Amino acid sequence: MSMESSVFQAKEISKRYGNSFALTNISFTLTAGQVTGLIGPNGSGKTTLLEIGAGLLPADSGIVQVSGRNVPPTERRNHLFYLPDHLIPYPDCAAMKVRNFFCDVFSIDFQTRERITELTGIGPVLGKRVGQLSKGFKKRLGLAISLWSPQPILLLDEPFDGFDLRQTLSIMEVLKDTAKAGRTLLLSIHQLMDAERVCDRLVLLNQGRLVAQGNLDDLRNQAKTPGSGLEEVFLALT
């Protein structure tokens, strides 16, 4: 992967909670217009890394660069939008009010608002309170908010959690189209099958350490498991 096309670089990111290391010297890059998967089991540091990347959590060391320029945590919101896993925006409000609020704040035009409403499939539940939505629809609403956001880089934490297979496939198509339209996506995923289906590149984490990064073929070569799936590769590398 050439450095010229990388739009985001995390360098030597470390984070410690008390005496235990959550992240140890993590470095990786994101390429413009690609979907990158941050892969790892529960507790491997995916969410911590995303929140540090978005400037919502302090790192003990390391830097984040966007388009080759160091970006301090306070300025990262100009470039990156992070969608947390357990987001329930304004649970007492109707989903429609929440949608309109974010579209007003992001200055989204009517056509874009309706297009993303349709793409994410939240139309039928706009008249319900957010707190009463199923896990899948809460996730879709969060996804819609991230798609309305103006930042070019999206960091999505477990975007397929709570979806059945059909829903997962349809949301994957939406995310692929978003990347094709020029946005850069980093998805934290713990389901390796999902990651294999949607990601152009993969960053493998285990116990807060970077195991490998690259496309599936690169990882197969590193794991010396030609022709295998991501699950076998992951097991071989960790």
Place this chain on the structure above:
Amino acid sequence: MRSPEKAIFRKELGDLFSARSTLSLFVLSSFLIGYGFIQAVDLFTEASRAAIDHKELASGMNPFEGILVPTLGSLYLITTLLFPFVAIHSISNERQTSTLKILLQLPVPFSRILLIKWVGVFFCWFLSTVPALLAIGLWLAWGGHVNVGEYFTLMLGHALYAFAILGISFLIAAITQSSASAALLVLAVTLGSWVLDFSVSSHSGSWVKSLSFLSLTASIRPFERGLVLSESVIRLLVVGLVTGLSGFLWLSQPGASAKSRLRKVAAVAMTCLFIGIASSFVPLHADLSEDRRNSFAAEHETLLRNIQGKLKIRIALSPDDPRFKDIQRNVLSKLERAVPDVSVSVVTTGKSSMFGVGADDAYGLNEFEYQGKIETSRSTSPKELLPVIYRLAGMNAPEVSSTAYSGYPLIANASPFGWLFYLALPLCFLFLWWWHHRIPNFHGGNSK
């Protein structure tokens, strides 16, 4: 205001108005203020029946302490016990649902979003004073008297207290993870302040008094006497600013390390405290009470200001003695504001016995010293003590021409208007809550 800010302000107000904590604040303020007002009018009317025919009694009929203070007194309770929940809701709910993380990434500076939240919450407090405005409107409609200066002094005191409580609530909501723990901590602070004030007033001689500066409740007292003291204003402002700004700093820089955030919080706290301490060296006051209960007559004040030397007063009374409170309120506090250099000390010569008779002959014999000359007096009245001071200072007592306060007795019956506070206003507030809480009519995905 640009469009995103407008949308955030609309959302914040809608969110606050649809919260149960805000509904409780509004409805209970209506009940409590209405109850306080009706009781106050009943008592004032009882006292006025005798005063209307006797001028001497009429001078004691002061609507400020008879109507305004008890009516707005409920506001103190509401601000202490309910208002923090509204402020906490505004921060903690969004933190618990991860919405705060989204707000931090909106294309509007987060400090501006927090300012909008602050304005929204304070607006809710202001709306909770609507029942008091209604009460005052009724009082005026019945021919009652309200002095504008006194009203604004009282409102200023309550608003500054609410400002301090809002700051404390914001800070605690910012540093705690759940609304329940934030509510517990804020109540510990506000009720702790109230308990401290209560302890100070009941054990005025003990070590507890040295902690009285920590009590926010005590800071409202001067305003309830129609007195604006720079010391009280600055104390409430500093508490509100230090805590509020610290909460702002803590929330708005989540990507900064705890150490760096603590450094900034400490810098803000030190700056505000420095300003507060520096301004306390220039004590200013304004007695806005109509009957000037906090000051001597203007002629006395002018003369007392010319006393250049140090006036030393030694009080030989126990702080628990009612005479101590008399002399403190009617003489000492006024002298401290009028004479440029005065020192008051309490000497413990003995204690009053169970029936108020001194066990020591020197008990109750207060001493006044000016440039080596000493006079003593057992009086606690300014009519007798001011001439003592003038004699010591070699001055002649001035002719006092000020007209005496004549009072405003009024016979009124507030009970028939109870429905306004117990039914009409709560229903209005309930409608406001329902309007913002309801699911709007929805006709497909194109509805705005």
